Amino acid sequence: MKLKDLFGLVTGVLISSVITAQDSVNQKIKRYNKIGNLKVDTSFNSAYLEDFMVPYQEFADLHNCKIKVRNKNIKTTMAARPHFFSLLLGKKNRRYVILVNKKESFKGVHLKDVPSEARIGLFAHELMHIRDYESRKVTGVMERGLQYLSQKGKRQVEHYTDSLTIAAGFGQYLYHWANYVLHDSDASDDYKHYKSQIYMTPVRILTQIEESLLEQ
Numbered sequence: 001m002k003l004k005d006l007f008g009l010v011t012g013v014l015i016s017s018v019i020t021a022q023d024s025v026n027q028k029i030k031r032y033n034k035i036g037n038l039k040v041d042t043s044f045n046s047a048y049l050e051d052f053m054v055p056y057q058e059f060a061d062l063h064n065c066k067i068k069v070r071n072k073n074i075k076t077t078m079a080a081r082p083h084f085f086s087l088l089l090g091k092k093n094r095r096y097v098i099l100v101n102k103k104e105s106f107k108g109v110h111l112k113d114v115p116s117e118a119r120i121g122l123f124a125h126e127l128m129h130i131r132d133y134e135s136r137k138v139t140g141v142m143e144r145g146l147q148y149l150s151q152k153g154k155r156q157v158e159h160y161t162d163s164l165t166i167a168a169g170f171g172q173y174l175y176h177w178a179n180y181v182l183h184d185s186d187a188s189d190d191y192k193h194y195k196s197q198i199y200m201t202p203v204r205i206l207t208q209i210e211e212s213l214l215e216q
């Protein structure tokens with residue numbers, strides 16, 4: 001290879017790597033919409049975002065939290081988690097991720113099929129996971145992680161999160177969500193059965209709403 005050709009090749013490689021770097025920067029900018037401390041994946045359909053903002057706007061205590069909503073292949077419709085490494089940086093620097101399932105072959109409930117009211121219930125539930133994490137020290141958050149390892153522990157966490165959702169005034173929406181999952185969705189019977197073991201059933205939600213009204 002002549003020196004001139006070699007020079008041309010190196011220049012070409014350099015230019016294409018600069019362009020690739022610029023592309024990835026542009027993609028990064030475009031991937032998330034920022035709303036205060038909230039970062040939302042741009043592919044999170046605008047209709048979802050509107051529904052998401054219904055409970056989010058009500059929960060002023062969460063507006064200071066750094067929350068990212070992102071699409072991922074997961075085994076449930078949505079999941080809220082602390083960003084693991086940020087847990088080590090102290091409470092002020094904690095970050096959270098709300099994952100949205102993007103796997104088409106998923107046998108559970110797809111967000112796109114869920115009616116708006118039910119979706120609001122699910123979003124309120126996910127935000128209550130973050131309220132729960134926020135109320136805990138790092139050891140308490142780790143404890144939640146351990147609870148997720150057993151079905152009994154999972155049930156405790158999810159029932160507690162459902163009761164936070166009811167206490168926050170989103171019980172009716174949560175009822176729509178639970179009812180949709182068990183009775184209206186196209187999810188497999190196995191999935192529905194599993195959900196009924198872990199989460200509050202529609203009847204249980206209604207009972208708890210009534211009880212909370214009596215207490216007032």
Ligand SMILES: [Zn+2]
Pocket residue numbers: 125126129158161
């Ligand atoms: Zn949950």
